[in-house]
Amino acid sequence: MQPTPESNSDSVTDTHRGCPDFVQAERRRWIEAVGRSFLGGGKNRMPRAGGAAGAAALSLAVPRVTYAASGSPTRDVLVFVMLRGGMDGLSLCVPHADPDYAWQRGNLALPAPGQTGGVTDLDGFFGLAPAASALLPAYQSGDLAFIQTAGSTDPTRSHFDAMKFIEGGVPNQQAAVVTSGWLGRHLASMAPVDPLAPLRGAAVDYVFPLTMASAPATLSVPDLSNFDFAGYQSSTTARRAVLEDLYAREAQPLKGAAQATLDTVDVLGSIDFENYAPSGGAVYPDTEFGNRFKSAAALIKAGIGVEAIEIDRGGWDHHDNMGPIDGELAGMLEELSQTLAAFRTDLGSVMNNVTVVAQSEFGRRVDANGSAGTDHGRGGCMLVMGGNVNGGQVIHDWIGLDPAILDDLALPVRIDYRDILTEILIERLGNPNALALFPNHTFTSQNIVN
Amino acid sequence: MDMDPSRWTPWILGRASFGVTPQMIRDMENMGVEGWVDWQLEPQLIDDTELESKLASFEWLGQTAAEMRMHPTKPDWEIAHEGRGVRLLRATFSNRQLFERIVEFWTDHFNVYGSDDDLWTLKLVDDVEVIRSLALGKFRDLLHASAKSPAMIAYLDNDTNIVGAAQENYAREVMELHTLGVTGPYTENDVRELARCFTGWNFWKIWESTTQYGLFRFKSWEHDTGPKQVLGLNIPAGGGMSDAETVLDHLASHPSTIDFVTTKLAKWLLGYAPPAAVIAAAKARWVATDGDIKEIVRLLLSRSSIQQAEPWRNPKFKRPFHWAVSFFRATGIDLPRSGDTIWTLFGTGQVPYQWPAPNGYPDVIGAWASLLMPRWQRAANFGQGWEWSTDHTNADMRALLNGTPKDRWAQRIADLLTGGTMPAREVRRIQAYIDTFNNPTDQIVGEAFELVASSPGFGRY
Numbered sequence: 001m002q003p004t005p006e007s008n009s010d011s012v013t014d015t016h017r018g019c020p021d022f023v024q025a026e027r028r029r030w031i032e033a034v035g036r037s038f039l040g041g042g043k044n045r046m047p048r049a050g051g052a053a054g055a056a057a058l059s060l061a062v063p064r065v066t067y068a069a070s071g072s073p074t075r076d077v078l079v080f081v082m083l084r085g086g087m088d089g090l091s092l093c094v095p096h097a098d099p100d101y102a103w104q105r106g107n108l109a110l111p112a113p114g115q116t117g118g119v120t121d122l123d124g125f126f127g128l129a130p131a132a133s134a135l136l137p138a139y140q141s142g143d144l145a146f147i148q149t150a151g152s153t154d155p156t157r158s159h160f161d162a163m164k165f166i167e168g169g170v171p172n173q174q175a176a177v178v179t180s181g182w183l184g185r186h187l188a189s190m191a192p193v194d195p196l197a198p199l200r201g202a203a204v205d206y207v208f209p210l211t212m213a214s215a216p217a218t219l220s221v222p223d224l225s226n227f228d229f230a231g232y233q234s235s236t237t238a239r240r241a242v243l244e245d246l247y248a249r250e251a252q253p254l255k256g257a258a259q260a261t262l263d264t265v266d267v268l269g270s271i272d273f274e275n276y277a278p279s280g281g282a283v284y285p286d287t288e289f290g291n292r293f294k295s296a297a298a299l300i301k302a303g304i305g306v307e308a309i310e311i312d313r314g315g316w317d318h319h320d321n322m323g324p325i326d327g328e329l330a331g332m333l334e335e336l337s338q339t340l341a342a343f344r345t346d347l348g349s350v351m352n353n354v355t356v357v358a359q360s361e362f363g364r365r366v367d368a369n370g371s372a373g374t375d376h377g378r379g380g381c382m383l384v385m386g387g388n389v390n391g392g393q394v395i396h397d398w399i400g401l402d403p404a405i406l407d408d409l410a411l412p413v414r415i416d417y418r419d420i421l422t423e424i425l426i427e428r429l430g431n432p433n434a435l436a437l438f439p440n441h442t443f444t445s446q447n448i449v450n
Numbered sequence: 451m452d453m454d455p456s457r458w459t460p461w462i463l464g465r466a467s468f469g470v471t472p473q474m475i476r477d478m479e480n481m482g483v484e485g486w487v488d489w490q491l492e493p494q495l496i497d498d499t500e501l502e503s504k505l506a507s508f509e510w511l512g513q514t515a516a517e518m519r520m521h522p523t524k525p526d527w528e529i530a531h532e533g534r535g536v537r538l539l540r541a542t543f544s545n546r547q548l549f550e551r552i553v554e555f556w557t558d559h560f561n562v563y564g565s566d567d568d569l570w571t572l573k574l575v576d577d578v579e580v581i582r583s584l585a586l587g588k589f590r591d592l593l594h595a596s597a598k599s600p601a602m603i604a605y606l607d608n609d610t611n612i613v614g615a616a617q618e619n620y621a622r623e624v625m626e627l628h629t630l631g632v633t634g635p636y637t638e639n640d641v642r643e644l645a646r647c648f649t650g651w652n653f654w655k656i657w658e659s660t661t662q663y664g665l666f667r668f669k670s671w672e673h674d675t676g677p678k679q680v681l682g683l684n685i686p687a688g689g690g691m692s693d694a695e696t697v698l699d700h701l702a703s704h705p706s707t708i709d710f711v712t713t714k715l716a717k718w719l720l721g722y723a724p725p726a727a728v729i730a731a732a733k734a735r736w737v738a739t740d741g742d743i744k745e746i747v748r749l750l751l752s753r754s755s756i757q758q759a760e761p762w763r764n765p766k767f768k769r770p771f772h773w774a775v776s777f778f779r780a781t782g783i784d785l786p787r788s789g790d791t792i793w794t795l796f797g798t799g800q801v802p803y804q805w806p807a808p809n810g811y812p813d814v815i816g817a818w819a820s821l822l823m824p825r826w827q828r829a830a831n832f833g834q835g836w837e838w839s840t841d842h843t844n845a846d847m848r849a850l851l852n853g854t855p856k857d858r859w860a861q862r863i864a865d866l867l868t869g870g871t872m873p874a875r876e877v878r879r880i881q882a883y884i885d886t887f888n889n890p891t892d893q894i895v896g897e898a899f900e901l902v903a904s905s906p907g908f909g910r911y
Contacts, residue, residue: 084807085807156632157622157638157641158622158626158632159807159809160626160627160632160807160809161632179816203820206798206799206800206821207799207812207817207818207821208816208817208818208819208820208821210816213816218820219820219821220799220820220821221823222797222799222821222824223797226797226827227823228827229826229827229830230826230827230828230830230831230836231830231831231833231834231896231897231900232834232893232897235893235897238883238886239883239897239900239901242879242880242882242883242901243826243901243904243905245879246876246879246880246901246904246905246906246907247906249875250906253815253816253819253820254767254815254819254906254909257819257820257822258822258906260820261820261822261823261826265823314806314807315806317619319606319607319610319617319618319619320607320610320617320619321610369615369616369617369618370610370611370612370614370615370616370617371607371610371611371612371615371617372610373607373610373617375617375618375619376618376622408638
């Protein structure tokens, strides 16, 4: 909203002054934010927020972009999802036929196919958790693949080191300081799809993810619907020119961030995220994560040249009361699955030019701990979804769950996440130099996309 | 650049406080850098009645978790929200500014997410009894207190760490994040053995006692009494709480801990890449004082350390909370509804006790630089007096100009907000904007404040 002097002239007596829709948006964001959690366990209890901000949203007078299928026929938009905290892949893509699964998991084991609450068989060996059943249509129609036994070859079981190496694309390289991410280097190494695109990459989050570090024309935009100058509209152009000059001589990353912010305002402001109506009857979960995907769909459909979007979801560090069947983990798998399913439905044929990759920094140990949870492990489960994914299969290099052959009580990493990403970057994002994005790594194709 | 030491003041204050004020600049100029630091390092002797009067209405402040839980009218989440506002008020209005900056450091170092079940109130107790009580004490005491803090126990799940079924969440993070650092010399086996040492470290649950709720409780029957080996230490069978206490003592003075924590503190106060010689001196001070935080801070803010670190040449980028607080401090805007101001700050990406992961809010420019729009938006609203949680008006902003002629407004505001560290070219550019108006209205005054607050010069410190 751009307040006018008139609209604020009577505000002196109003204790809650300012733009009413700004107030409302802040309250909404707060309510969402307090429900957010990360590694510390997502025992989400939503507060009953006191007081409603009842101000009516004002309609914006900016012309709208018409939503239409768009995007380059040769380069996909990549949507990367970092599931922070260590997602338990064994509770998503469940090895129901492995004789060493159920006894090690005890009460945390999901029932076999055919049993009450049992998993849905995917390929005779793995089964999909009931909480993730929203993903079945994508899997069955060949748009979704699971990659089991996947992960980073770096042996660390520290969340933060594991994330750093994965996002930096530098496992096993003892890098103390990682200053660029694999996705950042990808964008930097490619000419823009649209030479005029102000925003090539967007992290729908507050803190900028390392994955995208050093990417040109890339920003954190936690709320895509609220990316516009405040203050008097009459002076916006002049104030903006001042900001442009003020930041022009800054060093990176500030200079690039300011430039991208200034360049992006108009184009994001022209997209009506607030009133965006998903296609195909898609219903996103009304959560921060779901809404971020919904905004991402609007962003992609607007066809403004965005090439990569990162949307993270934390809260997977289930050391206690994991609840893979009807507890906390089940709820999070449901949110993840319903979100991805809605996104696919919403995008429809646009999905032929979109690839979604979701992964975690590691999986969890095979054995349950004493708190009905699991501790940090190694190999995990990646998800890859898109119109050109060789879906309908669980890609894996399974050697069993016999404790004697595990990687210190955890599923070993048998498929390098870099192979999955490299192939997508080459085949779907058209980067002929993708091999160079992951230094000191020899690429092996897993034939994940066509 | 060789800077005249008389111009150091705003840069040192920038690091040692949540933002300059004219009074604080006068204080440091009167006392000298080291005199000011010495004064600030005895926070209990500094008058803080203005802040205390603002805190008087938070009747739950200083209460036990049990008392907060039994609050007659406020649910725990509401107290937690007021607690975020209290943090904002302290950062903004306390005269014990260096102390508040060190509190901020330990709040991130021993991060506890404050919006969950027991954590709504336990974090507020942790803030008073662990972080604020020991922020300038011995690191060893702070570490022990954090380990026994019910907030930390609840946050990192040690309350479910029991004999025969150890779980390693806290044991891992206490070595990785609180002491040795991730490159420290510990193995996966050390993590598991330390987890066994911490079995039984728990707190009173609400269903166990409504009066003792939220207090530390060692459940000896849940403790693993077998022998353990951690980091080369042999912990004999039959021990109790002493098992983990022995390891905490070992960790508290381990060379890796001294290196990791001192370096992190030096980065907090001196810059993203502080000189090795300063870090070495601070580590030596740690050894000489058995980890006395006050003495380490005193060394880091000594004239010699500052001369070597040259903050004016190695600026840092304010994190969002710091950015907002420094604006409130410089302008003197009152925060009569601090909880509402917290809501405003949510969109900037940083609000107290809301970082979900145990590593605390990041203190690197790369994490925050691309989040400029939320700052610019708020700068506009603050400048125009449109901020819904405060009562200040355009007239208040104009009064801050103190009758300065129009052709000097940008310099006046820049000096007010940064103490004079804003580059001349930025000031000139903003003045050029002001100069386009022959007869500037209150709107333009507000925009002048907005532009200074939005500038890179105000963003760095």
